[in-house]
Amino acid sequence: MTYLSKPKFRHPKLPVNAHGLTHRDYEGVVSTLCAGCGHDSISAAVIEACFELDIEAHRIAKVSGIGCSAKTTNYFLGRSHGFNSVHGRMPSVATGANLANRDLIYIGVSGDGDTASIGLGQFSHAVRRRLNMLYLVENNGTYGLTKGQASATADPTSKNKKGLSTPFESIDLAAMAIELGAGFVARSFSGDKAQLVPLMKAAIRYRGFALIDVISPCVTFNNPPASTKSYDYVREHNAALDRVDFVAGRAQITADYEAGTTTNVTLHDGSVMALHKLAPDYDPCDKANVLATLHRLKSAGEIATGLLYLEKDETDLHDLIVTTQRPLNELTEDDLCPGSAALAAINASHS
C-alpha cells in the first residue's frame, strides 16, 4: 500500500478550534480513492465534525474492516488510534477495545458489503449490545474494492453501470438497527455536508450505539442515474424527514428556535440537538411510526434521510453489564486481586 503524506505547510490564518488545532491537524494521508468517490466526502465530514467538536485526536479510536470504505480511516484523523481489521470483523475489534477502554471515542467505518453480508452477524450483536460508538456505513450498493458486484443493500429496482439488477430484496440497515435496539439511527448522503456534519457531531456525543447509514455513490461501478445509490437518483429522491442542529455542551447554551417546529433534545454531556421537523407528524422517538415511515418511503422509491430514530434515554454496554468506570490499563494489582477475604465472601454468597 502506498502512503502519500500531505505537505506540512499551512496558511497562518487557517481557523483554529479550542485546542489551537486547524482542519489540517485532523486530516490523514492523501486519498487514493477514485476522484468523485462519495467516501472522500464522508472523510471530509468526519474531519469537520471532530474539528468543530474540539476533540483531541488521541481521544479517538477509528476502526474498520476491508473495502474502499475501510481504507478511508487512513485519510482522516492521522494522529488518532486506528485498527484496520479484516472483512466484516470491525464490530468485534471495536467491542474489545471499548470494553478495555471506555474513555476513548470509537468511530467505526464500514461498507455495505462489509456490514450487510460478511459482517451482518457482527453488526447485529454490536447494535443489540448498545456498544458506545459511531458506526458509519458508506453505502454504495456495491462491492467497490472488488470491482462492482451487487451488495445486499442494492435495491432490486436499481441498475448498475452494466445495466444489471439483483433479483434479491435489499437490506435496510437503518430499519434493522432500529429493530435491534440502536438508540440513534440516521441516514444521510455524502453529497449533503450540511445534513451530515451535525448528524455526525450528535452521533459522536450520543452514549450508546449510533448508526449513520450514508449513501455514498461509487462513481466507478454504480453511478448511472438508474442506480438508486447514484448522485442523480439520491438528489431527486431525498425525502429529508428532519434537520439536526447541534450545540456542544461545553459553553452556556444559547439556542433560540422557533416554537412548534423544533424539539430540543439534551444529551448526557449537556449538548443539545435541535430537531427541525420537515415531514408533518414525524416523531423520531416513536419507533412504530418510524419503521412504518421507512417502509412507506422505501416502497415509493424515496430515500428517507435525517435523524430517523432516537432513544432519549442513553444506555450503553457498560451500563448493561455494570463494568468498572476505569480503563483496564489503569487498574492496579490491588483492584484486580482484592485478596482471600473478598474471595471467601464471594464464595459464601453462592452457597
Ligand SMILES: Cc1ncc(C[n+]2csc(CCOP(=O)(O)OP(=O)(O)O)c2C)c(N)n1
Ligand atoms: C474474508 C474475505 N472475503 C472476501 C474478501 C474480498 N473483498 C474485499 S473488499 C470486499 C467488499 C467491499 O465492499 P464494501 O464493504 O461495500 O466496500 P466498498 O469497497 O464498496 O467501499 C470483498 C468481498 C476479503 N477481503 N476477505
Ligand code: SF4
Ligand atoms: S471503486 Fe467505487 S467505492 Fe472504490 S474508490 Fe472507486 S468510486 Fe469509491
